[in-house]
Amino acid sequence: MQPLIDNARMFGRRPEEFARLAEGQSPDVLFITCSDSRVVPALITGARPGQLFELRTAGNIVPPYAAQRPTAEAATVEYAVEVLGVSDIVVCGHSHCGAIGALVRGEDLDAVPAVRDWLAHAADEPASADAEDPACADAVQHHVLAQLLRLRSYPCVERRLASGELRLHGWYYEVHTGAVREHRAETDAFEAL
Numbered sequence: 001m002q003p004l005i006d007n008a009r010m011f012g013r014r015p016e017e018f019a020r021l022a023e024g025q026s027p028d029v030l031f032i033t034c035s036d037s038r039v040v041p042a043l044i045t046g047a048r049p050g051q052l053f054e055l056r057t058a059g060n061i062v063p064p065y066a067a068q069r070p071t072a073e074a075a076t077v078e079y080a081v082e083v084l085g086v087s088d089i090v091v092c093g094h095s096h097c098g099a100i101g102a103l104v105r106g107e108d109l110d111a112v113p114a115v116r117d118w119l120a121h122a123a124d125e126p127a128s129a130d131a132e133d134p135a136c137a138d139a140v141q142h143h144v145l146a147q148l149l150r151l152r153s154y155p156c157v158e159r160r161l162a163s164g165e166l167r168l169h170g171w172y173y174e175v176h177t178g179a180v181r182e183h184r185a186e187t188d189a190f191e192a193l
Contacts, residue, residue: 018049027053030080032147033092034060034099038175041092053080059099060091062147063121065154074154081156081166089151092171092180093144095135104139122146137172141190144170145183 031041032055041052055076063071080086093100099119102109109116122143148168151157160166170183172190181190 021050025050025053025084027051027080027084028087029053030055030077030084030086030089031092032057032060032062032077032089033173034058034094034097036094036097036175038096039092039094039173044092044173044180053084053086055080058115058118059097059122059143060093060147061099061118061121062091062150064150077151077154078156081154081160085165087165088167088169089157090169090171091144091147091151092173093140093147094173095137095140095175097136097140100140100143101134101136104136135174135176141170141172141183144172148183 027050029047029052031045031052033039033041035056035058041047041054045052053076055073057073061073062077063073065074077089080089099115100122101107103119103122109119148170151168152161157166157168161168170190171193172181172183173179174181180193182193183189184191
């Protein structure tokens with residue numbers, strides 16, 4: 001913890017670098033990814049403060065839209081789309097994902113009921129998923145596509161997609177190599193950016 005505290009102390013000693021951020025935010029991208037500490041959106045993208053609006057959830061899950069039961073995730077998506085006017089949404093899954101791996105392996109999650117119930121929102125793993133593969137690449141990529149499909153059911157996303165003002169992107173990040181792949185509709189595959 002001490003190195004983090006030391007950096008936080010030094011971070012605030014450069015106010016001139018951050019003064020413009022007080023004027024507000026206008027990010028172009030909503031970046032939805034996992035809470036995993038190995039996935040750092042600004043590091044992956046090179047984004048500076050104010051460039052990414054982030055939504056981090058266990059397993060980068062976008063829960064089904066339910067107007068009568070708003071979630072923090074739905075509120076974040078709605079705010080990014082309606083208030084900030086982002087033009088792109090990236091759903092970024094990653095290799096070695098503990099959440100998706102637990103589903104693929106059929107792990108008993110009864111000891112962590114909140115996690116178990118949250119993961120019930122995840123997509124079913126593909127039949128071809130290899131439970132022995134620690135990266136769970138196929139399952140994670142399938143999951144990313146399922147979350148993109150879910151996003152399309154959010155009214156604000158649906159409207160902006162229909163008007164051509166919003167684009168959706170599915171990314172897969174390999175924590176063991178640093179490589180990022182994007183889903184290409186024309187090949188239905190995740191390919192290098």
